[in-house]
Amino acid sequence: MAFELAPELHRDCIELASWPLCKVLLMNDSQYPWFILVPQVEGAREIIDLTEAQQTQFWQESKQLSELLMTVFTPDKLNVAALGNMVPQLHVHHIARYTHDAAWPKPVWGVHTAQPYSESQLLALKKALSL
Template sequence: MFELAKELQRDCILMAEWPLCTVLLMNDSQYPWFILVPRVAGAKEVIDLPEPQQIQFWQESAKLSRLLQDTFMPDKLNVAALGNMVPQLHVHHIARFKTDIAWPKPVWGLFSAKPYEDKEIAKIKANFV
């Protein structure tokens, strides 16, 4: 039975439910930072998914990447699956800008999160309808 990791529940906002994945927004307004989580119990790595789900996952990752490019027009997209702190399979999709506070360093752990305001969340969520 699939259950979203407690850390992701705590730190993220639900944006959408796609055929395979849950799309989350990290609640840190300093970066457009999204997380794609396949709803597959026990999956820690993409290779843990059966091949048809791997294909579906990469299609959804590409869809999210295109959505971030079209919506935010970043200088660079960072797409990464780390899992050192949260072993559940999840892949970060972060729109990065040369003007963001962490550029060119990774976003992890440099600055405290600045939560989104409700109106900002609603505006971003409208892109997922």
């Protein structure tokens, strides 16, 4: 069976890159620099579902994304979380947070209606990230 992105992630996100293990997604909500890593492993629901080699690769990619977000966005806090309560497919959120953002200090989920990126915002973001 081939890997397929969960329909919810496909609907709510913009695919930015495909790294050796993970797809790099951007949540289509311009209120927050909100990225998601999705290991391209069919049936994976938890990090422990990955092989040891895949887990090592995942943590390397998570570190790479985290460092990129810290450099590009210089947030006050970087939230990294794998919840999966609504979307069971393994995916890990990487969210650059600021003390002045729209949801601070609460979690970003469901606080405000998403504000999709404009084409110009998306182009600028892709350029800044070099993805």
